[in-house]
Amino acid sequence: MSDSVEAQDDSYAAARLRLLNEEARSGPPRRAALAALTDRWLAGLAADAAEATGTGGWALLAVGGYGRGELSPRSDLDLVLLHDSEKSVGALADRLWYPVWDLGLALDHSVRTPDEARKTAADDLKVQLGLLDARHLAGDQALSSGLRTAVLADWRNQAPKRLPALLELCQERAERQGELSYLLEPDLKEARGGLRDATALRAVAASWLADAPREGLEEARTRLLDARDALHLVTGRATDRLALQEQDQVAAALGLLDADTLLRQIYEAARRISYASDVTWREVGRVLRARESRPRRRLLGRSRSTPAGSTPERVPLAEGVVEQEGEAVLALAAKPERDPVLPLRAAAAAAQAGLPLSLHAVRRLAAAARPLPEPWPAEAREQLVTLLGAGESTVQVWEALEAEGLITRLLPDWERVRCRPQRNAVHRFTVDRHLVETAVQAAGLTRRVGRPDLLLTAALLHDIGKGWPGDHSEAGEVIARDVATRIGFNSADADTLALLVRHHLLLIDTATRRDLDDPETVRAVAGVVRDTSTLELLAALTEADALATGPAAWSTWRASLLAELVERVAGALDTGALPEAAERDSTAEEERLAIEAARTHGPVLALHAHAEPDGEGEALDEALGVELLLAVPDRPALLAQAAGVLALHRLGVRAADLRAVDPIGEGPVALLSWRVSAEYGALPEAARLRADLARAFEGTLDIEARLAEREAAYPRRRGVTPPPPRVTVAPGHTSQTATVLEVRAHDAPGLLHRIGLALTATGVTVRSARISTLGANAVDAFYVVGKDGKVLPPARAAEVARQVEAALR
Structure with a gap:
């Protein structure tokens, strides 16, 4: 290596170190500056190498994240050395790659002709995605431009085949990595809602078939990139996983209050990307289905019911709400500015039909709908209960309302639990998503209770106090009574909801931690629940809460203990007589063993x-x-x-x-x-x-x-103390x-x-x-x-x- 090259390397290394240590410059400006610094260094290396080897007909391209000009402190340098195949470029490549390795930088590189690059992209979707962000660094500009133009044309021509493959890739990754917005130790890049999904949305936009909703999307991506930058600097490693033991340091590096604030911001960003992905992929599916149906219509002749230029069929779902092309949309005559119940009616209708609520409908409702009077009219409360009782389809509709700020407008107390992490490995979800999931589980238990509306509302509110200091059940009791009154429940129902929220842990704690043969156990529970109708509500809420929490919170054993406690308390409430202390009779087997x-x-x-039977015998x-x-x-x-x-x-x-x-x-x-x-x-x-x-x-x-x-x-693995x-x-x-x-x-x-x-x-x-x-x-x-x-x-x-x-x- 020549003295000139060594001097370039030393100068680059020193400048890079200074840049990474500049506290005043971070985020997008630092990433752009680091990319520009690296551009100049690599361009100089390439020019010197080409002159030394006498190589012509080549171009150096940055691809992937580096191609987008987004270099995190420990990011790989993704490079493609392109050549016209007239001469070997092996010597040029060696003079390029070795200085990068010598500085200890991670390098992902390839050497290809334009035809080889296009063929590899056609065979490997990940390569094609990287080339979509290709950017010229050095050499023959025409060679770079030609490849970029060809790759974009190939992508658009092959979109009907490539986009479904990209969706499958995203779904497989989500299945493997989980949802970023609910993980205590998330992978900022690979998890659903992470940087990979943001890149996939750019690829969809490049196909010209669909585009993601832009509002807040770039800010969300920037927030994840900023967190990754801080993570790289804190750990000194090229990692995308935000481990528990590093979260306080990363939060401090970003100027945030604590690790919970960091996670909450990351969760909000991930939800924005996830929601944009859901909307975008639905649109891709609609466009591709429309394309597939055109040849069939030409072959069979246009149906009389859908003449040329007609609007797609609209099926009524509720007043002001119709189904169109697989989504719930607002009817043409709907007037959200005059109908304050319309947001809840549209949401309930969509959830009951198992349909997503269209992006256009949600945004129109958010922009035009009048606030509900307090207390709410009966229809509004009934529509909320209908939405909560729809089961699994509630989740996607709720997320659509939340993405546009409608949930916190309807329920202001929701803001404190929104995206709030739960630092408990038993919980699968953030506080707000856990509340929605509890309502989903409660929807399957409504046939067990006399007041399903109270069960579903209690499920939605049972942890609402976690946004406040102190005992969340005590804080939740106050909030639940206030919310119940505001949404139109009478005072007796508000009292019941407050009791359910205050004591939502009573039954499971008692069943698993108290002696059920002790009459004082039954006496204490009976004194709290007061009557059998409240007991049945509390039992159903307990089960829904546990099922929504995660596998560790519910089992057949726990269910049997809960059922035994509920049966004993119900018997005491029905007869008005509490059991006396008595020795439990031994079973025949126990007597035999004792003798x-x-x-x-x-x-x-x-x-x-x-x-228990598992369908194929006993297990x-x-x-x-x-x-x-x-x-x-x-x-x-x-x-x-x-x-x-x-x-x-x-x-x-x-x-x-x-x-x-x-x-x-x-x-x-x-x-x-x-x-x-x-x-x-x-x-x-x-x-x-x-x-x-x-x-x-x-x-x-x-x-x-x-x-x-x-x-x-x-020996046990070392972990968090x-x-x-x-x-x-x-x-x-x-x-x-x-x-x-x-x-x-x-x-x-x-x-x-x-x-x-x-x-x-x-x-x-x-x-x-x-x-x-x-x-x-x-x-x-x-x-x-x-x-x-x-x-x-x-x-x-x-x-x-x-x-x-x-x-x-």
């Missing part, structure tokens, strides 16, 4: 897989898991020892019930009823499990050492027969064993337990009594909680 354990003085167990129901019944002569540390053995056999505990019986009058036998799940889907052998339990109770099995060995053999465990004492009215300790901790193998050891060390006795796992979090409740078998005094209970928490830390 055998008393006689043999050792552990006796039974292991059952819960199976293990992972949601229900496995039932393990264990009978063993009562002893200290029983819970810890049994849980430790289960952990060694890779069985996770989902629920546990402990009772003491005396089947033959020779001393108490502990009956443990567990619901467990196999970590790898295979059940352990009952004989091996029993043998290890016997060794543990005899003191010959070192559970702690075995668990430590397993932990060492399978979880919050510390927390142990609290539930309010005194939770149970009259035991003190309830709630343990919240990061789930891990052997966690229940460690909790059991900690409880044993405090000298309390565990009477029963409710074990619940949500994602990576364990939320467990333990009913404990003192040595006298009674509820712990408050001071003693608080001390036990502190000791257990300290042991878990």
